[in-house]
Amino acid sequence: MESKKYSINQRRLRMSAAVRELAAGFTLHERQFIQPLFIGQGATEATPIDSLNESFTDTETSIITRIEADMASGINKFLLFPVLKFKQKVPNDFEFICKVVRAIKKRFADSAWIAADLCLCAYTTHGHCGILNAEETEVLNDPSVTTLAKYATALAQAGVDCVAPSDMMDGRVAAIRQALNNSGHDKVVIMSYSAKFSSQFYGPFRDACSSSPSNTPHLKNRKTYQASPFNPNDVIKSTYRDINEGADIVMVKPAVTYMDIISRLHQDGLDVPLAAYHVSGEYQSIELLAQNNLIERAQAHTEVWASLKRAGADIIISYAARHAREWISKIEY
Ligand code: PBG
Numbered sequence: 478m479e480s481k482k483y484s485i486n487q488r489r490l491r492m493s494a495a496v497r498e499l500a501a502g503f504t505l506h507e508r509q510f511i512q513p514l515f516i517g518q519g520a521t522e523a524t525p526i527d528s529l530n531e532s533f534t535d536t537e538t539s540i541i542t543r544i545e546a547d548m549a550s551g552i553n554k555f556l557l558f559p560v561l562k563f564k565q566k567v568p569n570d571f572e573f574i575c576k577v578v579r580a581i582k583k584r585f586a587d588s589a590w591i592a593a594d595l596c597l598c599a600y601t602t603h604g605h606c607g608i609l610n611a612e613e614t615e616v617l618n619d620p621s622v623t624t625l626a627k628y629a630t631a632l633a634q635a636g637v638d639c640v641a642p643s644d645m646m647d648g649r650v651a652a653i654r655q656a657l658n659n660s661g662h663d664k665v666v667i668m669s670y671s672a673k674f675s676s677q678f679y680g681p682f683r684d685a686c687s688s689s690p691s692n693t694p695h696l697k698n699r700k701t702y703q704a705s706p707f708n709p710n711d712v713i714k715s716t717y718r719d720i721n722e723g724a725d726i727v728m729v730k731p732a733v734t735y736m737d738i739i740s741r742l743h744q745d746g747l748d749v750p751l752a753a754y755h756v757s758g759e760y761q762s763i764e765l766l767a768q769n770n771l772i773e774r775a776q777a778h779t780e781v782w783a784s785l786k787r788a789g790a791d792i793i794i795s796y797a798a799r800h801a802r803e804w805i806s807k808i809e810y
Pocket of ligand 1: 644
Protein backbone atom coordinates (compact mmCIF):
# COMPACT_ATOMS: atom_id res chain seq x y z
CA MET A 478 0.00 0.00 0.00
CA GLU A 479 1.28 3.44 -0.93
CA SER A 480 2.23 5.53 2.09
CA LYS A 481 0.10 8.57 2.67
CA LYS A 482 1.81 11.79 1.53
CA TYR A 483 1.73 14.84 3.73
CA SER A 484 2.74 18.12 2.19
CA ILE A 485 2.90 21.73 3.14
CA ASN A 486 0.40 23.79 1.21
CA GLN A 487 -1.34 26.56 3.09
CA ARG A 488 1.35 26.65 5.73
CA ARG A 489 3.92 27.94 3.20
CA LEU A 490 2.49 31.43 3.60
CA ARG A 491 2.53 31.13 7.39
CA MET A 492 6.13 30.07 7.79
CA SER A 493 7.85 33.39 8.51
CA ALA A 494 6.87 36.82 9.77
CA ALA A 495 8.05 38.23 6.43
CA VAL A 496 5.82 36.08 4.29
CA ARG A 497 2.87 36.51 6.68
CA GLU A 498 3.29 40.25 6.31
CA LEU A 499 3.22 39.95 2.53
CA ALA A 500 0.19 37.69 2.62
CA ALA A 501 -1.79 39.99 4.93
CA GLY A 502 -4.76 41.39 3.08
CA PHE A 503 -4.76 44.78 4.78
CA THR A 504 -2.92 46.94 7.28
CA LEU A 505 -3.86 49.11 10.23
CA HIS A 506 -2.73 52.70 10.44
CA GLU A 507 -2.80 55.10 13.38
CA ARG A 508 -4.31 57.76 11.11
CA GLN A 509 -7.59 55.84 11.20
CA PHE A 510 -7.91 56.16 14.98
CA ILE A 511 -9.73 58.55 17.31
CA GLN A 512 -8.75 58.97 20.97
CA PRO A 513 -11.55 59.74 23.48
CA LEU A 514 -10.68 62.27 26.23
CA PHE A 515 -12.51 63.37 29.39
CA ILE A 516 -12.49 66.86 30.89
CA GLY A 517 -13.90 67.51 34.34
CA GLN A 518 -15.85 70.66 35.21
CA GLY A 519 -14.19 72.20 38.25
CA ALA A 520 -11.43 69.57 38.26
CA THR A 521 -8.31 70.82 39.99
CA GLU A 522 -5.96 68.03 38.98
CA ALA A 523 -5.89 65.27 36.37
CA THR A 524 -7.48 62.22 38.02
CA PRO A 525 -7.07 58.63 36.81
CA ILE A 526 -10.42 56.98 36.00
CA ASP A 527 -10.39 53.79 38.05
CA SER A 528 -12.83 51.97 35.81
CA LEU A 529 -10.99 52.83 32.59
CA ASN A 530 -7.32 51.98 32.61
CA GLU A 531 -4.95 54.76 31.49
CA SER A 532 -7.79 57.28 31.04
CA PHE A 533 -7.93 60.49 33.03
CA THR A 534 -10.46 63.12 33.89
CA ASP A 535 -8.42 66.13 32.85
CA THR A 536 -8.58 69.72 33.97
CA GLU A 537 -8.89 72.63 31.56
CA THR A 538 -5.10 72.88 31.56
CA SER A 539 -4.02 69.24 31.81
CA ILE A 540 -6.07 68.47 28.70
CA ILE A 541 -3.61 70.59 26.72
CA THR A 542 -0.59 68.60 27.90
CA ARG A 543 -2.50 65.34 27.38
CA ILE A 544 -3.17 66.28 23.74
CA GLU A 545 0.45 67.36 23.29
CA ALA A 546 1.64 63.98 24.56
CA ASP A 547 -0.87 62.08 22.46
CA MET A 548 0.15 64.02 19.36
CA ALA A 549 3.78 63.15 20.04
CA SER A 550 2.79 59.48 20.04
CA GLY A 551 1.09 59.80 16.68
CA ILE A 552 -2.58 60.53 17.28
CA ASN A 553 -4.20 63.78 16.15
CA LYS A 554 -7.93 63.05 16.27
CA PHE A 555 -9.82 63.33 19.52
CA LEU A 556 -13.35 62.87 20.85
CA LEU A 557 -14.12 65.05 23.88
CA PHE A 558 -16.43 64.12 26.73
CA PRO A 559 -17.33 66.68 29.39
CA VAL A 560 -17.72 65.39 32.93
CA LEU A 561 -20.16 67.75 34.61
CA LYS A 562 -20.07 68.62 38.27
CA PHE A 563 -23.14 70.83 38.21
CA LYS A 564 -26.03 68.88 36.74
CA GLN A 565 -29.33 70.33 35.50
CA LYS A 566 -32.78 68.90 34.96
CA VAL A 567 -33.08 70.74 31.66
CA PRO A 568 -29.54 71.48 30.45
CA ASN A 569 -29.04 74.92 28.95
CA ASP A 570 -25.49 75.88 29.86
CA PHE A 571 -22.77 74.39 27.65
CA GLU A 572 -20.11 77.00 28.30
CA PHE A 573 -17.74 74.71 30.21
CA ILE A 574 -16.91 72.39 27.29
CA CYS A 575 -17.05 75.29 24.80
CA LYS A 576 -14.36 77.07 26.78
CA VAL A 577 -12.20 73.94 26.71
CA VAL A 578 -12.71 73.62 22.94
CA ARG A 579 -11.67 77.25 22.42
CA ALA A 580 -8.49 76.70 24.43
CA ILE A 581 -7.62 73.49 22.56
CA LYS A 582 -8.22 75.08 19.16
CA LYS A 583 -6.24 78.16 20.14
CA ARG A 584 -3.27 75.97 21.06
CA PHE A 585 -3.42 73.36 18.27
CA ALA A 586 -5.44 74.98 15.44
CA ASP A 587 -5.83 72.50 12.60
CA SER A 588 -3.04 70.19 13.74
CA ALA A 589 -5.58 68.48 16.05
CA TRP A 590 -8.99 67.37 14.77
CA ILE A 591 -11.49 67.85 17.56
CA ALA A 592 -14.83 66.08 17.78
CA ALA A 593 -17.18 66.61 20.71
CA ASP A 594 -19.68 64.07 21.93
CA LEU A 595 -23.12 65.62 21.74
CA CYS A 596 -25.45 64.25 24.39
CA LEU A 597 -27.25 65.42 27.49
CA CYS A 598 -26.62 62.44 29.81
CA ALA A 599 -23.50 63.96 31.39
CA TYR A 600 -25.51 67.14 32.08
CA THR A 601 -28.78 65.85 33.47
CA THR A 602 -29.56 65.26 37.14
CA HIS A 603 -31.30 61.99 36.16
CA GLY A 604 -28.59 60.76 33.75
CA HIS A 605 -30.87 60.28 30.73
CA CYS A 606 -29.74 61.43 27.29
CA GLY A 607 -32.66 63.82 26.87
CA ILE A 608 -35.23 65.97 28.62
CA LEU A 609 -37.94 64.23 30.66
CA ASN A 610 -41.64 64.97 31.02
CA ALA A 611 -42.80 66.29 34.39
CA GLU A 612 -43.82 62.82 35.61
CA GLU A 613 -40.36 61.50 34.65
CA THR A 614 -41.90 58.62 32.77
CA GLU A 615 -40.71 59.55 29.29
CA VAL A 616 -37.73 61.03 27.45
CA LEU A 617 -39.21 63.76 25.28
CA ASN A 618 -37.94 63.62 21.71
CA ASP A 619 -38.42 67.06 20.20
CA PRO A 620 -37.41 69.24 23.18
CA SER A 621 -34.27 67.10 23.48
CA VAL A 622 -33.50 67.58 19.78
CA THR A 623 -33.97 71.36 20.09
CA THR A 624 -31.50 71.46 22.99
CA LEU A 625 -29.00 69.26 21.15
CA ALA A 626 -29.14 71.54 18.08
CA LYS A 627 -28.46 74.52 20.33
CA TYR A 628 -25.57 72.68 21.98
CA ALA A 629 -24.15 71.74 18.54
CA THR A 630 -24.24 75.38 17.47
CA ALA A 631 -22.39 76.46 20.62
CA LEU A 632 -19.72 73.81 20.04
CA ALA A 633 -19.34 74.89 16.41
CA GLN A 634 -19.04 78.50 17.50
CA ALA A 635 -16.25 77.40 19.88
CA GLY A 636 -14.41 75.81 16.97
CA VAL A 637 -15.00 72.04 16.96
CA ASP A 638 -14.32 70.20 13.74
CA CYS A 639 -17.03 67.65 14.40
CA VAL A 640 -20.06 67.04 16.59
CA ALA A 641 -20.97 63.47 17.46
CA PRO A 642 -24.60 63.08 18.53
CA SER A 643 -24.89 60.01 20.78
CA ASP A 644 -28.35 60.62 22.23
CA MET A 645 -30.40 58.44 19.83
CA MET A 646 -33.36 60.81 19.59
CA ASP A 647 -35.27 60.76 16.28
CA GLY A 648 -34.56 63.52 13.79
CA ARG A 649 -31.58 65.00 15.58
CA VAL A 650 -29.14 64.78 12.67
CA ALA A 651 -31.43 66.84 10.42
CA ALA A 652 -32.03 69.41 13.16
CA ILE A 653 -28.31 69.68 13.97
CA ARG A 654 -27.32 69.98 10.29
CA GLN A 655 -29.87 72.73 9.81
CA ALA A 656 -28.82 74.60 12.95
CA LEU A 657 -25.14 74.36 11.95
CA ASN A 658 -25.77 75.54 8.41
CA ASN A 659 -28.04 78.37 9.52
CA SER A 660 -25.36 79.65 11.88
CA GLY A 661 -22.60 79.61 9.26
CA HIS A 662 -21.01 76.34 10.40
CA ASP A 663 -21.59 74.26 7.33
CA LYS A 664 -18.02 72.91 7.47
CA VAL A 665 -18.57 71.17 10.81
CA VAL A 666 -18.77 67.40 10.36
CA ILE A 667 -21.53 65.31 11.92
CA MET A 668 -20.38 61.89 13.09
CA SER A 669 -23.59 60.21 14.11
CA TYR A 670 -23.80 57.40 16.62
CA SER A 671 -26.31 55.93 14.19
CA ALA A 672 -26.21 52.27 15.23
CA LYS A 673 -26.01 52.57 18.98
CA PHE A 674 -27.26 49.70 21.07
CA SER A 675 -28.54 49.66 24.61
CA SER A 676 -25.54 47.87 26.12
CA GLN A 677 -23.99 46.70 29.35
CA PHE A 678 -20.60 47.52 27.87
CA TYR A 679 -20.94 51.27 28.61
CA GLY A 680 -20.60 50.57 32.34
CA PRO A 681 -17.05 51.90 32.91
CA PHE A 682 -17.81 55.04 30.86
CA ARG A 683 -20.92 55.84 32.89
CA ASP A 684 -18.87 55.41 36.00
CA ALA A 685 -16.37 57.94 34.62
CA CYS A 686 -19.05 60.49 33.68
CA SER A 687 -21.47 59.66 36.51
CA SER A 688 -24.08 59.45 33.78
CA SER A 689 -25.97 56.27 34.70
CA PRO A 690 -29.72 56.76 34.54
CA SER A 691 -30.74 56.98 38.19
CA ASN A 692 -33.51 58.18 40.46
CA THR A 693 -36.09 57.70 37.73
CA PRO A 694 -38.15 54.70 38.89
CA HIS A 695 -40.17 54.60 35.67
CA LEU A 696 -37.16 54.89 33.37
CA LYS A 697 -34.42 52.68 34.73
CA ASN A 698 -32.51 52.19 31.49
CA ARG A 699 -32.04 53.67 28.01
CA LYS A 700 -34.10 51.10 26.17
CA THR A 701 -36.73 53.60 24.99
CA TYR A 702 -34.14 55.37 22.86
CA GLN A 703 -31.12 53.12 22.32
CA ALA A 704 -31.56 50.12 20.01
CA SER A 705 -32.27 46.62 21.26
CA PRO A 706 -29.53 43.99 20.76
CA PHE A 707 -32.36 41.78 19.52
CA ASN A 708 -33.42 44.11 16.70
CA PRO A 709 -30.67 44.47 14.07
CA ASN A 710 -33.07 45.97 11.51
CA ASP A 711 -33.65 48.96 13.78
CA VAL A 712 -30.04 50.17 13.44
CA ILE A 713 -29.85 49.45 9.72
CA LYS A 714 -32.83 51.78 9.36
CA SER A 715 -31.43 54.46 11.69
CA THR A 716 -28.08 54.37 9.86
CA TYR A 717 -29.70 55.10 6.49
CA ARG A 718 -32.01 57.63 8.09
CA ASP A 719 -29.03 59.48 9.57
CA ILE A 720 -27.18 59.45 6.23
CA ASN A 721 -30.28 60.88 4.56
CA GLU A 722 -30.53 63.54 7.25
CA GLY A 723 -26.94 64.62 6.59
CA ALA A 724 -24.60 62.48 8.73
CA ASP A 725 -21.10 62.66 7.24
CA ILE A 726 -19.78 59.68 9.23
CA VAL A 727 -21.86 56.89 10.77
CA MET A 728 -20.96 54.60 13.64
CA VAL A 729 -21.59 51.20 15.13
CA LYS A 730 -21.34 51.01 18.90
CA PRO A 731 -20.38 48.82 20.74
CA ALA A 732 -18.03 47.34 18.15
CA VAL A 733 -17.07 43.74 18.88
CA THR A 734 -20.49 42.58 20.03
CA TYR A 735 -22.03 44.15 16.91
CA MET A 736 -19.48 43.09 14.32
CA ASP A 737 -22.31 41.62 12.25
CA ILE A 738 -23.78 45.11 11.89
CA ILE A 739 -20.42 46.59 10.82
CA SER A 740 -20.04 43.84 8.26
CA ARG A 741 -23.61 44.15 7.01
CA LEU A 742 -23.38 47.91 6.54
CA HIS A 743 -19.99 47.59 4.88
CA GLN A 744 -21.21 44.94 2.46
CA ASP A 745 -24.22 47.07 1.71
CA GLY A 746 -21.77 49.57 0.20
CA LEU A 747 -22.22 52.66 2.37
CA ASP A 748 -21.04 55.84 0.68
CA VAL A 749 -19.93 57.46 3.94
CA PRO A 750 -17.10 56.42 6.29
CA LEU A 751 -18.05 53.89 8.95
CA ALA A 752 -16.66 54.21 12.48
CA ALA A 753 -16.52 51.43 15.07
CA TYR A 754 -16.45 52.43 18.74
CA HIS A 755 -14.62 49.87 20.88
CA VAL A 756 -16.44 50.99 23.99
CA SER A 757 -15.33 51.26 27.59
CA GLY A 758 -16.51 47.80 28.70
CA GLU A 759 -14.93 46.14 25.68
CA TYR A 760 -11.66 48.01 26.24
CA GLN A 761 -11.58 47.42 29.97
CA SER A 762 -12.18 43.68 29.65
CA ILE A 763 -8.91 43.44 27.69
CA GLU A 764 -7.18 45.66 30.26
CA LEU A 765 -8.33 43.45 33.14
CA LEU A 766 -7.26 40.27 31.40
CA ALA A 767 -3.89 41.86 30.65
CA GLN A 768 -3.45 43.01 34.24
CA ASN A 769 -3.98 39.41 35.31
CA ASN A 770 -1.39 38.18 32.79
CA LEU A 771 -4.04 36.24 30.93
CA ILE A 772 -3.58 38.10 27.66
CA GLU A 773 -0.87 40.23 26.02
CA ARG A 774 -2.26 43.74 26.00
CA ALA A 775 -0.89 45.23 22.78
CA GLN A 776 -1.48 42.12 20.71
CA ALA A 777 -5.00 41.71 22.09
CA HIS A 778 -5.93 45.27 21.12
CA THR A 779 -4.39 45.01 17.66
CA GLU A 780 -6.20 41.69 17.15
CA VAL A 781 -9.51 43.39 17.95
CA TRP A 782 -8.66 46.36 15.71
CA ALA A 783 -7.84 43.94 12.88
CA SER A 784 -11.22 42.27 13.33
CA LEU A 785 -12.99 45.63 13.09
CA LYS A 786 -11.10 46.49 9.91
CA ARG A 787 -11.88 43.05 8.43
CA ALA A 788 -15.55 43.58 9.17
CA GLY A 789 -15.41 46.89 7.28
CA ALA A 790 -14.78 49.73 9.74
CA ASP A 791 -12.93 52.70 8.24
CA ILE A 792 -12.40 54.49 11.57
CA ILE A 793 -11.69 53.02 15.01
CA ILE A 794 -12.45 54.82 18.25
CA SER A 795 -10.40 53.26 21.05
CA TYR A 796 -9.26 54.26 24.51
CA ALA A 797 -5.88 52.81 23.46
CA ALA A 798 -5.65 54.87 20.25
CA ARG A 799 -2.63 56.70 21.65
CA HIS A 800 -0.72 53.40 21.41
CA ALA A 801 -1.82 52.64 17.85
CA ARG A 802 1.35 53.80 16.11
CA GLU A 803 3.66 51.91 18.44
CA TRP A 804 1.60 48.74 18.65
CA ILE A 805 0.88 48.60 14.92
CA SER A 806 4.60 48.92 14.19
CA LYS A 807 5.18 45.84 16.35
CA ILE A 808 2.35 43.64 15.09
CA GLU A 809 3.38 40.03 14.85
CA TYR A 810 1.60 39.14 11.62
C1 PBG B 1 -23.44 59.25 25.84
C2 PBG B 1 -22.40 58.26 25.54
C3 PBG B 1 -22.18 57.00 26.13
C4 PBG B 1 -21.03 56.49 25.53
C5 PBG B 1 -20.61 57.42 24.58
N1 PBG B 1 -21.48 58.49 24.58
C6 PBG B 1 -22.85 56.33 27.25
C7 PBG B 1 -24.24 55.86 27.15
O1 PBG B 1 -24.89 55.89 26.10
O2 PBG B 1 -24.73 55.46 28.21
C8 PBG B 1 -20.37 55.20 25.88
C9 PBG B 1 -18.93 55.12 25.56
C10 PBG B 1 -18.23 53.95 26.16
O3 PBG B 1 -18.80 53.12 26.88
O4 PBG B 1 -17.02 53.87 25.92
N2 PBG B 1 -24.71 58.93 25.52
